[in-house]
Amino acid sequence: MRAFKELWTSDSPTFEGKYCRFTNVTFAPKPVQKPHPPIWTGGESPAALRRAGRLANVWYPLGSNPRYPVATHTQYADYATRVKRYAQDAGRDPASLHFAYRTNWFNDQQASTLPDGQRRLLTGTPQQIADDIKRYQDLGVRYMMVNLQGETQTQTLERMQRFADRIMPLTA
Structure with missing residues (x-):
């Protein structure tokens, strides 16, 4: 990432790294965005969090590593504090x-629960889902990607509309 920053920002780039x-x-050509395009990094491991803190403009956890879950507001807040x-x-x-x-949207009809009994995020009533989104905004989340994909194109479009x-x- 430091090498890219050097290429993007210097007229005579020089870099020596490991x-x-x-x-x-x-x-x-140089990027239009100044000083350079925003750098997004993901990951929830200690090394990934340190890298995000040192180099990233945006931390974007994927939440796919069961060793470092990001399935609740509390978990996300802890990781964000460390970054x-x-x-x-x-x-x-x-x-x-x-x-x-980034999260999946499961349904807006009824809440589902995680193995520990907590309500799965973005499930439940529309108000519960909106409250989940607002809590992430309160934690400083600026970008939220919600996977609305269904099994068919029709189902995906219906989910998007719902x-x-x-x-x-309810989030405005």
């Missing part, structure tokens, strides 16, 4: 970091 080094290279601390330790302003979250009609108005 796995990559270059001098006297031309890199064009901010790592940013501060690296001399960065933690307020400069943004946060993202989400737009029943839940989005």
Whole structure:
């Protein structure tokens, strides 16, 4: 990531790292976004959280590693706090970091539960789902990707419409 930042921001990029080094290279065109495109990093392991704190503009956990679950607001908040601390330790302003979250939307009819008995996020009534989204906003989540995919295109379009009609108005 540091090598890319050098390529994106320097007129005469030079870099020497553990796995990559270059001098006297031309890199064009430069990105339109200044100083460079936002760098999103994912992962929930301690190493991934440190990397996000040191280098990322946005932390985007995938939540797919059962060793490091991100299935509840509390878990997400804990990880986000650690990313901010790592940013501060690296001399960065933690307020400069943004946060993202990706989740599946299971249904808006009834709540389902996790093995520990907690309600699965984005299940339950439209108001419960909207409240889940608002809690993530309160945690600093700026980008939320909600997977609305169904088994068929028709089902996916119906889910998108239900989400737009029943839940989005409650989050405004």
